[in-house]
Amino acid sequence: xxxxxxxxxxxxxxxxxxxxxxxxxxxxxxxxxxxxxxxxxxxxxxxxxxxxxxxxxxxxxxxxxxxxxxxxxxxxxxxxxxxxxxxxxxxxxxxxxxxxxxxxxxxxxxxxxxxxxxxxxxxxxxxxxxxxxxxxxxxxxxxxxxxxxxxxxxxxxxxxxxxxxxxxxxxxxxxxxx
Amino acid sequence: xxxxxxxxxxxxxxxxxxxxxxxxxxxxxxxxxxxxxxxxxxxxxxxxxxxxxxxxxxxxxxxxxxxxxxxxxxxxxxxxxxxxxxxxxxxxxxxxxxxxxxxxxxxxxxxxxxxxxxxxxxxxxxxxxxxxxxxxxxxxxxxxxxxxxxxxxxxxxxxxxxxxxxxxxxxxxxxxxxxxxxxxxxxxxxxxxxxxxxxxxxxxxxxxxxxxxxxxxxxxxxxxxxxxxxxxxxxxxxxxxxxxxxxxxxxxxxxxxxxxxxxxxxxxxxxxxxxxxxxxxxxxxxxxxxxxxxxxxxxxxxxxxxxxxxxxxxxxxxxxxxxxxxxxxxxxxxxxxxxxxxxxxxxxxxxxxxxxxxxxxxxxxxxxxxxxxxxxxxxxxxxxxxxxxxxxxxxxxxxxxxxxxxxxxxxxxxxxxxxxxxxxxxxxxxxxxxxxxxxxxxxxxxxxxxxxxxxxxxxxxxxxxxxxxxxxxxxxxxxxxxxxxxxxxx
Numbered sequence: 001x002x003x004x005x006x007x008x009x010x011x012x013x014x015x016x017x018x019x020x021x022x023x024x025x026x027x028x029x030x031x032x033x034x035x036x037x038x039x040x041x042x043x044x045x046x047x048x049x050x051x052x053x054x055x056x057x058x059x060x061x062x063x064x065x066x067x068x069x070x071x072x073x074x075x076x077x078x079x080x081x082x083x084x085x086x087x088x089x090x091x092x093x094x095x096x097x098x099x100x101x102x103x104x105x106x107x108x109x110x111x112x113x114x115x116x117x118x119x120x121x122x123x124x125x126x127x128x129x130x131x132x133x134x135x136x137x138x139x140x141x142x143x144x145x146x147x148x149x150x151x152x153x154x155x156x157x158x159x160x161x162x163x164x165x166x167x168x169x170x171x172x173x174x175x176x177x178x
Numbered sequence: 179x180x181x182x183x184x185x186x187x188x189x190x191x192x193x194x195x196x197x198x199x200x201x202x203x204x205x206x207x208x209x210x211x212x213x214x215x216x217x218x219x220x221x222x223x224x225x226x227x228x229x230x231x232x233x234x235x236x237x238x239x240x241x242x243x244x245x246x247x248x249x250x251x252x253x254x255x256x257x258x259x260x261x262x263x264x265x266x267x268x269x270x271x272x273x274x275x276x277x278x279x280x281x282x283x284x285x286x287x288x289x290x291x292x293x294x295x296x297x298x299x300x301x302x303x304x305x306x307x308x309x310x311x312x313x314x315x316x317x318x319x320x321x322x323x324x325x326x327x328x329x330x331x332x333x334x335x336x337x338x339x340x341x342x343x344x345x346x347x348x349x350x351x352x353x354x355x356x357x358x359x360x361x362x363x364x365x366x367x368x369x370x371x372x373x374x375x376x377x378x379x380x381x382x383x384x385x386x387x388x389x390x391x392x393x394x395x396x397x398x399x400x401x402x403x404x405x406x407x408x409x410x411x412x413x414x415x416x417x418x419x420x421x422x423x424x425x426x427x428x429x430x431x432x433x434x435x436x437x438x439x440x441x442x443x444x445x446x447x448x449x450x451x452x453x454x455x456x457x458x459x460x461x462x463x464x465x466x467x468x469x470x471x472x473x474x475x476x477x478x479x480x481x482x483x484x485x486x487x488x489x490x491x492x493x494x495x496x497x498x499x500x501x502x503x504x505x506x507x508x509x510x511x512x513x514x515x516x517x518x519x520x521x522x523x524x525x526x527x528x529x530x531x532x533x534x535x536x537x538x539x540x541x542x543x544x545x546x547x548x549x550x551x552x553x554x555x556x557x558x559x560x561x562x563x564x565x566x567x568x569x570x571x572x573x574x575x576x577x578x579x580x581x582x583x584x585x586x587x588x589x590x591x592x593x594x595x596x597x598x599x600x601x602x603x604x605x606x607x608x609x610x611x612x613x614x615x616x617x618x619x620x621x622x623x624x625x626x627x628x629x630x631x632x633x634x635x636x637x638x639x640x641x642x643x644x645x646x647x648x649x650x651x652x653x654x655x656x657x658x659x660x661x662x663x664x665x666x667x668x
Contacts, residue, residue: 112404128367
């Protein structure tokens with residue numbers, strides 16, 4: 001029995017790789033994922049990656065920061081320990097704009113980056129799920145699930161035709177595990 | 179991205195005609211993957227001596243109190259706050275390059291953002307040490323935080339710009355760190371996948387498991403642009419708030435509404451100067467001439483002329499407004515600055531910040547590496563004097579002539595300052611060894627569109643307007659990393 005789990009088409013050029021994606025998709029071959037050393041613009045539309053909602057999340061994290069700081073400073077300066085400074089207002093809003101702004105940014109940045117790490121499963125010490133070690137260096141790698149797509153020779157041919165420098169048949173999904 | 183060619187009217191951002199993706203990785207990781215050379219060791223040992231001096235001087239201050247400094251009853255703020263503002267200012271270029279230039283789609287930022295951001299973080303660390311050591315009782319530093327405490331529910335004074343500053347600097351530091359580290363993840367993964375043994379284990383932990391799949395990259399770009407969007411107002415707010423430490427007081431010479439924009443311009447000015455000071459040396463020592471090109475150097479010099487001129491206009495406006503205000507104290511503060519006992523500091527500031535950057539209008543000067551390097555150091559000296567002038571000359575002759583005094587730094591003042599420079603360079607040199615000094619992934623993005631070889635290919639293919647070609651070839655003459663013979667025949 002064939003033990004190949006994943007077929008990897010390793011390209012040296014991003015345009016050729018994009019061409020390879022088109023070729024596979026024309027032949028109804030489903031692509032598992034693509035690993036690249038740099039962001040490739042326009043690839044998400046081809047692979048059906050949905051638009052990020054991180055911007056919406058960022059907005060709400062920011063608003064949370066604004067409300068947190070304003071309500072806290074209101075509590076501290078006007079309720080908990082009001083100080084009479086020449087009869088001026090306890091809750092002197094213009095004075096509190098800078099710190100409210102800073103907290104808005106702080107909450108927004110940490111919330112945004114935290115959501116990003118959570119949604120893409122990035123955290124310190126996570127075992128890297130790497131299929132081809134050169135995908136972070138100089139190769140643009142298309143991975144095809146070999147169990148779902150059984151016509152392996154056709155996949156090989158399509159990838160080579162599109163300009164793949166190398167086609168690998170991996171028997172393990174991730175080569176980075178020890 | 180690569181489907182279309184970039185106009186050859188734009189100067190190349192990567193020079194060299196044999197650059198491949200693999201070569202970019204190899205070139206940039208050269209200092210990380212190999213043993214340091216002699217130049218690095220010499221620099222590191224000198225910097226480390228400086229850092230040790232800093233440890234001694236700061237420990238001395240902690241032990242004996244700030245009486246160890248040259249402060250007196252009249253001049254209660256001097257080298258400490260001068261050093262603080264100087265370092266915070268230097269720290270502004272990193273975020274400016276990574277955030278503002280990203281929003282404006284200035285692709286030349288791609289090869290300088292990483293080290294500029296690292297520089298920001300180290301400069302803010304240096305600035306923060308001043309804040310802590312000038313408190314006198316640094317073990318009570320947490321008192322600046324609005325924490326519930328043992329004195330009942332007495333809060334910090336939220337009306338005080340010093341409290342705002344604590345919020346601003348700590349937000350700035352942590353957001354810059356997040357921005358920098360998130361950008362580092364793909365490059366750390368590159369080191370990880372090429373390393374073996376213990377090194378690989380360490381970089382595996384640091385890389386957060388980055389694999390470079392489509393969704394992660396796409397979200398990565400979304401995060402970068404949003405972080406850039408929020409860091410842009412943040413970077414402006416930080417130095418605005420630093421300037422409010424002075425502007426909201428009632429001291430003549432400090433109580434001016436021009437301070438926020440003037441401080442922000444000055445911060446960008448000194449930050450870019452420091453980036454040039456560091457990168458001109460780093461590109462040579464690390465052999466990165468193909469990635470940090472003459473175009474980058476010239477662009478940074480142009481920003482220095484612009485911000486230097488804004489600072490110059492601010493100095494003159496300040497002077498004019500002092501006269502125009504009709505306030506005797508305000509007028510005296512400025513006359514005293516320029517002609518009083520500290521006239522030399524004032525004119526040093528004027529020469530270094532206003533006059534010498536104007537030399538960069540000459541193309542010969544702004545495309546000369548030695549001249550640029552010297553001018554960048556001159557700007558940093560000038561910006562140190564600017565803070566010294568604002569702080570000490572405004573304080574040393576106050577309202578009662580019997581209390582007028584001069585400020586004389588002690589060896590501790592000098593050592594804390596010189597030591598902080600040592601600390602900064604120690605951190606920067608360590609950074610060059612353990613992390614990629616240029617954003618590898620971002621530079622790779624430029625290879626197929628904005629590189630010299632891509633443009634050369636376009637020229638060889640023909641179909642281009644010959645006047646454009648000759649204009650392009652002419653623009654390459656200033657590049658020290660371009661082989662001019664290639665173009666002699668075109």
